[in-house]
Amino acid sequence: MNGGIIADLGISSMQIEDPKRGFSFMKNGPLDMRMDKKGSTAKDLIYSLNEKELSDILWKYGEERKSRAIAKAIVSARKTNNIETTFQLVELIKKVKKDSKKVKIHPATKTFQALRICVNQEIIKLKALLELSEKLLFPGARLVIVSFHSLEDRIIKVFFNELSGNKSNLNRHTPIIDEKNKNIIKFKKINKKPLFPTKSEVNKNKRARSAKIRIIERLSIGK
Missing domain, CATH: 1.10.150.170 (Putative methyltransferase TM0872, insert domain)
Incomplete structure (x- = not known):
């Protein structure tokens, strides 16, 4: 990475x-x-x-x-x-x-x-973060986001799906073509579903119970 x-x-x-x-x-x-x-x-x-x-x-x-x-x-x-x-x-x-x-x-x-x-203005700032991260990440770099409610998570999920062409098992060294839009897929999702805190983590920090982690990785800088 x-x-x-x-x-x-x-x-x-x-x-x-x-x-x-x-x-x-x-x-x-x-x-x-x-x-x-x-x-x-x-x-x-x-x-x-x-x-x-x-x-x-x-x-x-x-x-x-x-x-x-x-x-x-x-x-x-x-x-x-x-x-x-x-x-x-x-x-x-x-x-x-x-x-x-x-x-x-x-x-x-x-x-x-x-x-x-x-x-x-949290939603506006979240969308700005997502758009900026797409421009800042180099190949092999990952974007890891921890969200705490469904509204944030839905926005992140949709954005990750759009960037990855809704595919999850891509090889980072091979350009993948999105047949629908004829564009090179520039990202891949690391986890198909969000990661959740363990019972042990929640016991230590109850505020973590609603946390979800989604991860995406840059594959290429293609247009």
């Missing part, structure tokens, strides 16, 4: 543990969620977006099934009450999802994920 790029898309544990950053629904703090403390905060989004825009964000970035109900509750609450802290938002979500007790994940998980992704 000739070097490569490793991208860990997870949030810093230090940021999650700091209540002042507003990432965690388990700790009370301001609704911030910015990774670099620049630009709009989660509170800014909550107060500036209309009901449909909020609903779209919760569905698009959090895949929250009750996105419309939560967005409606937020818009209604912000008219009479301040939504300043993470716990205030959590309580609002719990009221909307009071019938979802059988679900294993915390009721605020998807909403917090959606707001965080939107605040930090």
Whole structure:
């Protein structure tokens, strides 16, 4: 292997543990969620977006099934009450999802994920990383990406499939032709399916339980 790029898309544990950053629904703090403390905060989004825009964000970035109900509750609450802290938002979500007790994940998980992704433009930055890595990698170099939710993983999967022609057992020394598009395949997937953490790894770090690793290798610099 000739070097490569490793991208860990997870949030810093230090940021999650700091209540002042507003990432965690388990700790009370301001609704911030910015990774670099620049630009709009989660509170800014909550107060500036209309009901449909909020609903779209919760569905698009959090895949929250009750996105419309939560967005409606937020818009209604912000008219009479301040939504300043993470716990205030959590309580609002719990009221909307009071019938979802059988679900294993915390009721605020998807909403917090959606707001965080939107605040930090994570999907835009992920796509930029993927496009740049294609240009930077030399033959034999690999791109290794660790993702932590299905939205990220789907984007990575589609991108890797496009680069590799959806083939997995290629010889790096032999140019392969994609018969459909008549292009030389420039990459091969190292693992057909994503790699998952072992039970031992999860026991040591519970936040690793949702991690997925996908790896792709550059074969040639062909056009």
